[in-house]
Amino acid sequence: MVIEILLTILLIVVVFSVIMLHVAYATYFERKVIGHMQVRMGPMRVGPHGLLQPIADGIKLFFKEDVFPETADKPTFYAAPIICLVAALTSIAVIPFWEGMAISDINIGLLFILAMSSLAGWGVVLAGWASNSKYAFLGGLRASAQIISYEIAMGLSIVGVMMMAGSLNMSEIVKAQAQSPFGIYAIPQVLGFFVFLVAMLAETNRTPFDMPECESELVAGYCTEYAGFRFALFFLGEYVGMIVMASVGTICFLGGWTGPFEVPFFPIIWFMLKVYFLIFFFYWVRATLPRYRYDQIMALGWKVLIPLALGNVILTGIMKTFVWH
Amino acid sequence: MIIQYKKKRGWLGTVFLVEILKGMGLTLRRMLSRSVTRQYPEERPEIRIGFRGQHALARDPVTGGSRCVACMRCAVVCPSRCIHIEYKKDEQTGVREVQSYAIEALRCIYCGYCEEVCPVNAVILTEVYEYAAYKRDAFYFDEEQLLKNWDRFIEESRYDPTKYVNPFWRPRGIDERTLAGPRRRSVPDDWKMENQWVGTGMTKSRKTGARCDVGGH
Numbered sequence: 001m002v003i004e005i006l007l008t009i010l011l012i013v014v015v016f017s018v019i020m021l022h023v024a025y026a027t028y029f030e031r032k033v034i035g036h037m038q039v040r041m042g043p044m045r046v047g048p049h050g051l052l053q054p055i056a057d058g059i060k061l062f063f064k065e066d067v068f069p070e071t072a073d074k075p076t077f078y079a080a081p082i083i084c085l086v087a088a089l090t091s092i093a094v095i096p097f098w099e100g101m102a103i104s105d106i107n108i109g110l111l112f113i114l115a116m117s118s119l120a121g122w123g124v125v126l127a128g129w130a131s132n133s134k135y136a137f138l139g140g141l142r143a144s145a146q147i148i149s150y151e152i153a154m155g156l157s158i159v160g161v162m163m164m165a166g167s168l169n170m171s172e173i174v175k176a177q178a179q180s181p182f183g184i185y186a187i188p189q190v191l192g193f194f195v196f197l198v199a200m201l202a203e204t205n206r207t208p209f210d211m212p213e214c215e216s217e218l219v220a221g222y223c224t225e226y227a228g229f230r231f232a233l234f235f236l237g238e239y240v241g242m243i244v245m246a247s248v249g250t251i252c253f254l255g256g257w258t259g260p261f262e263v264p265f266f267p268i269i270w271f272m273l274k275v276y277f278l279i280f281f282f283y284w285v286r287a288t289l290p291r292y293r294y295d296q297i298m299a300l301g302w303k304v305l306i307p308l309a310l311g312n313v314i315l316t317g318i319m320k321t322f323v324w325h
Numbered sequence: 326m327i328i329q330y331k332k333k334r335g336w337l338g339t340v341f342l343v344e345i346l347k348g349m350g351l352t353l354r355r356m357l358s359r360s361v362t363r364q365y366p367e368e369r370p371e372i373r374i375g376f377r378g379q380h381a382l383a384r385d386p387v388t389g390g391s392r393c394v395a396c397m398r399c400a401v402v403c404p405s406r407c408i409h410i411e412y413k414k415d416e417q418t419g420v421r422e423v424q425s426y427a428i429e430a431l432r433c434i435y436c437g438y439c440e441e442v443c444p445v446n447a448v449i450l451t452e453v454y455e456y457a458a459y460k461r462d463a464f465y466f467d468e469e470q471l472l473k474n475w476d477r478f479i480e481e482s483r484y485d486p487t488k489y490v491n492p493f494w495r496p497r498g499i500d501e502r503t504l505a506g507p508r509r510r511s512v513p514d515d516w517k518m519e520n521q522w523v524g525t526g527m528t529k530s531r532k533t534g535a536r537c538d539v540g541g542h
Contacts, residue, residue, distance in 0.1 A: 037352040041362040287356075288348045 011103055012093075019092055023239040024054035030283050037287035064228035069131060072225065076130035081226065081233035084123030088240035091116040095247045096171045098257040098267035109170040110162065113248055114155055117203055120241055121147035124205075124212060124222050127234070131225035139221025142294065143212035146202055149301035150209075154199035156309030160192040160316040161185050161252045174256030184255040188319075191312040193253045195305050197281070200245045202301070204238065207286040211294055246278035247271075254278075375492045377435045377450040380428045380466055381474035386487060391472060392447040395421040399439035399448050407432035408439060408448075428471065430464040440493040446510055449491050451478035 028043065028050070035042025043050030068077070094109040096102035106112060121143060128140015162168060164185060165176035177185050186193045202209035213221030223234045250256060250271060259270030292300070334344065363370065382391040395412035411424040428448075439448050451474065458464065466474065479486050490510045 033356065036356040036360060039355055039358065039360050039362075041360045041364075044362075044364060284349060284352060288352045289345065 008103070015092060015103060016089070019089070019240060019243065020236075022243060023236055024058065026239050026242065026279060027057065027235075028054045029279070030286075033280065033283040034287045037284070058232070061232040062229055066230065067225075067227040069133065069225045071132040073130040073132065076126050077225075078230075080123050080127035080130055081223075081230045081237070082123075083126065084120050084237035085233045085240065087116045087119035087123060088237045088244060091244040092240070092247075094170060095244070095251065096174065096256065097271055099171070101267075102171065105169065105171055107167075107169045110158055110168045110173075110248070110252070113244065114151070114158075117154075117241065117244070118147065118151055120237060121151075123237070127226070128212075128222040131222070133225050135218045135220070135224045136222050139212045139218050139224070142218075143205065143222060146205075146209065146211055146297060146301075149298060150199045150202035150305070153195055153301055153305035153309050154203055156306065156313060157192045157195035157199060158248075158252055159309070159313045160189045163313070163316050163320055164189065170251050170256075174251055174258065177255050178258045183258065184253065186253040189253060189312070189316070191308055191315070193249075195309045195312065196249060196253065198300075198305060200249060201282065201285060202297070204241045204245050204282075206242070206282050208289040208292050209297055210291060211297060216291075242279060242282055243275065246275045246282070249278050250274040372452045372454075376452045376454075377437050377493075379451050379453040379456050379474055379478070380430055380433065380471060381449050381451045381453075381478055382426065382447055382468065382471040383449055384472050384475050384486070391423070391426065391468060392445045393423050393426055394445055394447075395423045396444060398442045398444065402438045402442045404436060404438065405432045405434050423468070426468040426471065428466045430466055431461060437493050440491060441496050443494070444509070446491070446494040449475070450493070451475070452482055453478050 031053070032042040032050075043053040046052040046056045068074075091113045093103040094106055094112050096105060124143040124147070125140045128136045128138070128143065131137070161173060164180070165173040167173055167176065177183065180188070182188060201207075205212050211221075212218075213223065215221075218224070223231055226234060254274045255270075256274075257267060257271045259273075263269045338344065382393060384390070385392045393410075395410055397410060397412075400406075400408040400410050407429040409425070409427045409429075412421045413424055414421050435450060437450055440446075440450055448471075453474070456474075478484075479489070495509050495511070
């Protein structure tokens, strides 16, 4: 029993360090990808091709002064970034990286992830409210409205997958997917996949839906008043959220750890490649699209994505009852 | 005026997000293309003839000083009034002698009028562009500093100081007769192309519109 607990803790530590390393180099990857898309080079100075840039950034953020606004609500202000990061990191626990390899392979994995991503939104709202600043406040308001709207679309887009797999357990979804005729759900669930991709961008507050932190209007949105390592916590939370969302997309629509052929000794390879592709997709969209206007975001969420996702649920139900059974 | 309106997209284009996909195709192509960044301290820009950089006074190989005759043309033509010259006039001969010559580089707008108007090819904007300093005083170039700037330019660029000609010393496109001063250096032959007025004898060929090779006339 004790050994089991110790082993789990060891596993958590390993996964945590790997995820943190991925987050650090996700920032590097983002700057490089967007740089090259804009015919620039991105970071080139720290280490060969700027490879040590994320480490330099981390050191800088760590040693910066921890500025605290006088009129802020202290406990809430301190708690908000922690809520953000913890909620994002907790989601990692239920993600199966390869067959049988998940920290906690619970039966309601998908629900758990949806709940945790809502909690991360709560951290953003609290940060905006506790900062006692108009920019942060507006950012927090926008975040709450946006996360509520797109949470629905995202949940509904995954319902089709749940119906086809007949399970909420992430591993079961992947196994059911591998036995389906196409091997991935992205083809029969193409509508759901589209809605998921858009809702995924909005849920993680990425361009073109980065209203909560749009720098041209709100300085930095909800994290305007944060400095140093508290800001870094938000940053980490955002990137972990991206990795979680990319993993959910991989597991629900792209076939998880299954691939065209088995790779011995390194079963995570297909999962990693798919997640990297989705993360690249985040950056690709960011480099291409301008930010939406706020009412356009709301209109897209409520008038297009939610009806589309509902239609997808009905369609999947009809197909499952009459065609695929 | 003809206004080219954007073609309206059809409903198919809207449903399949054709415009967004086109945009993403463009960014992907740009990502795979070569970046235009110049990694500055390692890769240096190619300096073209006629670059206007740090100020200098050309050092006369005969006297070792500047060639300035204190005609005050540069100080008068300067739009930002950053050239300060003091001179003493000999009562008998009327010859001017430069007492001090100074350029406030921080006020200069690098228009190059001073070197165009100089009748003796004394003042010049060199090709040196790296001259940052920690104090503002360092950009108040007095005569000595301006001569040093010239030495640095000659040393770094490896031009032959007896043959070096700055294009602005004999500006192209301006008739020789309208230029002041007889002592300007002549430009190399390969600059005398494209029906430009360089030196004398250009007016005739310009009238006929023929391509001219000035050297022969």
